[in-house]
């Protein structure tokens with residue numbers, strides 16, 4: 665199929681581009697050209713925030729796509745841009761939202777897609793505004809699907825799922841040196857991380873699937889674990905022992921109030937995704953974290 669990725673050279677979008685190419689799809693990417701795009705894509709260079717330039721770039725490219733994946737929509741204007749510029753050129757739009765749309769202090773376990781949303785100026789609230797933009801728009805003949813991934817991990821990103829070692833560039837070094845890890849809440853918050861290649865497969869599985877048209881879906885991995893388990897699996901890969909120091913939640917929130925979204929159980933009901941016949945994430949946390957850690961230990 666013909667796939668357009670808004671993004672294409674970063675973590676999620678780069679993983680999607682590589683997997684789509686491996687599967688023989690024709691891939692076009694939209695980036696600002698600051699990072700190398702995977703070999704084999706057709707590259708459009710434009711800053712999506714430059715609205716007129718973006719519209720012109722799409723227009724002059726003239727493409728038509730079976731699937732568009734917007735991996736970098738963060739403001740309602742971005743979602744509006746997808747609809748305005750692509751509804752007559754794409755059969756299906758997949759918009760990558762986030763589990764941070766939910767209010768961390770008002771959750772259900774496992775959390776279904778309908779719930780209490782944040783109402784502030786946060787990243788998660790802005791993603792919810794993007795969702796509403798799409799939900800309420802006239803998208804013409806273009807189908808759409810919104811995916812809400814939780815913690816995404818895998819080669820191409822840093823390791824770490826919880827403050828104070830979220831995406832910690834020195835995590836492996838610290839663990840090898842036997843340094844205790846300081847985790848908020850002692851690392852007891854539950855998580856259901858999704859492996860980036862599984863997310864890519866899920867995105868691709870939306871194309872041509874009428875059951876996911878007009879739907880919002882949680883996107884989480886197959887395993888529910890305590891956050892500390894994530895670090896223990898990495899310790900096993902390294903062949904080291906690890907220990908933890910607990911940072912009290914209220915203490916951490918006083919210094920980093922914007923990190924409240926991390927400080928709740930992040931576990932999700934995947935019934936809707938499975939019933940729609942989409943590709944359910946299946947990589948075990950052990951296998952995924954091993955691949956992730958090894959990619960950092962042996963960079964290519």
Ligand SMILES: NC(=O)c1ccc[n+]([C@@H]2O[C@H](COP(=O)([O-])OP(=O)(O)OC[C@H]3O[C@@H](n4cnc5c(N)ncnc54)[C@H](OP(=O)(O)O)[C@@H]3O)[C@@H](O)[C@H]2O)c1
Nearest residue numbers: 671672673674675676677695696697698699711712735816
């Ligand atoms: N990471 C997580 O755990 C997590 C969890 C839930 C949801 N999400 C969502 O997953 C999505 C992907 O996140 P990611 O961090 O992996 O990003 P990404 O998809 O790798 O995005 C970065 C890409 O976008 C391009 N880009 C950035 N700004 C641009 C602009 N203004 N115009 C055109 N291209 C631009 C970058 O290339 P250039 O720099 O060359 O432009 C790069 O190719 C996001 O929507 C995020 O909210 C992430």
